[in-house]
Amino acid sequence: MTVSKTPALDLTKTVRAAARDDTGEGDVLKLGELSELLGYSLKRAQLKVFDDFIHCVAPLQLTPAQFSVLLLLERNPGRNQTEIASTLGILRPNFVSMLDGLESRELCVRMRSTNDRRSHVLMLTDKGHAILARAKKLVATKHETRLNELLGPEKREALLGMLAKIAREF
Amino acid sequence: MTVSKTPALDLTKTVRAAARDDTGEGDVLKLGELSELLGYSLKRAQLKVFDDFIHCVAPLQLTPAQFSVLLLLERNPGRNQTEIASTLGILRPNFVSMLDGLESRELCVRMRSTNDRRSHVLMLTDKGHAILARAKKLVATKHETRLNELLGPEKREALLGMLAKIAREF
DNA sequence: TATTGTTATACTCTATAACTATA
DNA sequence: TATAGTTATAGAGTATAACAATA
Numbered sequence A, B: 001m002t003v004s005k006t007p008a009l010d011l012t013k014t015v016r017a018a019a020r021d022d023t024g025e026g027d028v029l030k031l032g033e034l035s036e037l038l039g040y041s042l043k044r045a046q047l048k049v050f051d052d053f054i055h056c057v058a059p060l061q062l063t064p065a066q067f068s069v070l071l072l073l074e075r076n077p078g079r080n081q082t083e084i085a086s087t088l089g090i091l092r093p094n095f096v097s098m099l100d101g102l103e104s105r106e107l108c109v110r111m112r113s114t115n116d117r118r119s120h121v122l123m124l125t126d127k128g129h130a131i132l133a134r135a136k137k138l139v140a141t142k143h144e145t146r147l148n149e150l151l152g153p154e155k156r157e158a159l160l161g162m163l164a165k166i167a168r169e170f
Numbered sequence C: 001t002a003t004t005g006t007t008a009t010a011c012t013c014t015a016t017a018a019c020t021a022t023a
Numbered sequence D: 001t002a003t004a005g006t007t008a009t010a011g012a013g014t015a016t017a018a019c020a021a022t023a
Helices: A012-021 A032-036 A037-058 A064-075 A081-087 A090-102 A125-153 A153-169 B012-021 B032-036 B036-055 B064-075 B079-088 B092-104 B126-149 B155-170
Strands: A110-111 A120-124 B108-112 B120-124
Touching: A012 B064, A032 B064, A032 B155, A037 A125, A037 B036, A037 B064, A037 B155, A064 A081, A064 A090, A064 A120, A064 A125, A064 B032, A081 B032, A090 A110, A110 B120, A120 A125, A125 A153, A125 B155, A153 B108, A153 B126, A153 B155, B012 B092, B012 B120, B032 B036, B032 B064, B036 B064, B036 B092, B036 B126, B064 B079, B064 B092, B064 B108, B064 B120, B064 B126, B079 B092, B079 B120, B092 B108, B126 B155
Parallel strands: none
Antiparallel strands: A110 A120, B108 B120
């Protein structure tokens, strides 16, 4: 479609905007009750936020899930796979290939526990600490900054609080 | 673990709660910066909300995605597959099997458009309208009610607004 | 007997290319 | 030549069962 650039003559947008709010005969579909459904907005927002995260951290090639594992290992060194995985809601079988990926990039290591030789003690390597530090900086300066610009710090904090409450108590 | 029911003697919880906030030597892992990462809480909250939705609508066997399609068909009858799918962020190839499922349950129908015989006009059947009405009632009385109890109506509305803004503008 | 890490496997989602019939 | 619906297919993510080593 070629849109006229002459302001006074192009009524297309006005007509369609009216139609959108009135009869629904315009180009744009009406979401209706969908926009009041929390799960719908939650999902769409989550996809957007993950997309932006991946884009911001692209130079380091870390997914949100990988970033969360590195953060947790930094804060909780010496834990085993079951503990790290379950804290993140990852099933133990699925955590194996994930760790394989991080370990093959030398970001973390598995070591047989001396106390319980069934379990693997997990730790970040120096490279893992370094990459995580760079990732944190990218997230803070690019990702979270954009969110603050969109919502403002107080609303962003309020949003975080409500989401955490839902994740905890719902 | 067997927890003592004698209040005065069971200090386990108190000791561990202290450890959690101090040294991180307790049972519970410290989330650290993870709890400040919006994407993380967003994802965990989304999973909880979808789980509850599925549970609430279980008698009708509708997923959140199927419910969103039915809602959109009700509000926008006579649209084609490309329009419905793209509005919901579903890729056209993936929408085919989804419609197959709904159509085989006789909740909606595809009809060759008389204007453009390439496209399928989509409409809810009577059964589709009926199931959707029942689903809406379950969502309103069980799902959304629980959310209102958790957050309160004003906060729930504020949350919805912020999520919609992120989905739109981020 | 129970638990840790692991393999195998299956099912859902998502993503891309290419075909057909129409335009 | 382009578009609508479709097929095939491949890759993530997620889920369960079962095995070896160890407790």
